[in-house]
Amino acid sequence: MSEHFALAVVDYADPLLWAAFIGWILSVVLHEFAHGLVAYLGGDYTIRERGGLTLNPFQYVDPMMSLLFPAIIFVMGGVPLPGGVTYIRRDLIRGRGWQVAVSLAGPAMNFLLFLLLCLPFHPRFGWLDAPGPWTGGEVSNAYYFMGAMAWLQMLSVLFNLLPVPPLDGFQAVAQFMDEQTRQKLMSMSTALFFIFFAIMWRTPGLFDHFHNGVAHTLEGLGFDDQAIDFFGQSYNRVLFGK
Numbered sequence: 001m002s003e004h005f006a007l008a009v010v011d012y013a014d015p016l017l018w019a020a021f022i023g024w025i026l027s028v029v030l031h032e033f034a035h036g037l038v039a040y041l042g043g044d045y046t047i048r049e050r051g052g053l054t055l056n057p058f059q060y061v062d063p064m065m066s067l068l069f070p071a072i073i074f075v076m077g078g079v080p081l082p083g084g085v086t087y088i089r090r091d092l093i094r095g096r097g098w099q100v101a102v103s104l105a106g107p108a109m110n111f112l113l114f115l116l117l118c119l120p121f122h123p124r125f126g127w128l129d130a131p132g133p134w135t136g137g138e139v140s141n142a143y144y145f146m147g148a149m150a151w152l153q154m155l156s157v158l159f160n161l162l163p164v165p166p167l168d169g170f171q172a173v174a175q176f177m178d179e180q181t182r183q184k185l186m187s188m189s190t191a192l193f194f195i196f197f198a199i200m201w202r203t204p205g206l207f208d209h210f211h212n213g214v215a216h217t218l219e220g221l222g223f224d225d226q227a228i229d230f231f232g233q234s235y236n237r238v239l240f241g242k
Contacts, residue, residue: 060084147234
């Protein structure tokens, strides 16, 4: 499906794009809230006092992931979807198992949202059909929104699970490193992340592997080709107007 995802000019006058932008921010809030909730259960009693158990998006604003990184994507012609950060007292978390659970709680929340958005279109349930202009049918904006948000949620899962500092995948595997190595890599996390992103941006077709991963996940859940095309085309329609 990689041919479906060539970059296009972003239409900032499209209300569907702004709906997806708001939906994305809500999903970021839930992602960070999940980290905070599991951290609280795992021993970080300070997170409640610091306001970390909230659905207020301003609580999770981070200079790099919420401002600098989206600004760079905007300048490069992409859709500047912001990220967020939950500050956790890792020294208070009880044991390695809880440490890993805290790290994976955010992607788990995104996967749950992905399921909630895509399963209504599943042929086994038949609650919603997945038509499209490529099949000669009409598609409502609500369907486009759900399809695009489902695709974005699974993209977020796959991206966040990469073992690259400071992403959640690294935070999980870092619990099995010695303290010196973990601290050294974390101290270089900003530089390593931007190097990784630059490689991804400059390597043709590399990011398509993430889109293919979303398609394969949908296929593994039992969706047929038409439904998978619907989700992919919804992503393109909502984010890039094509």
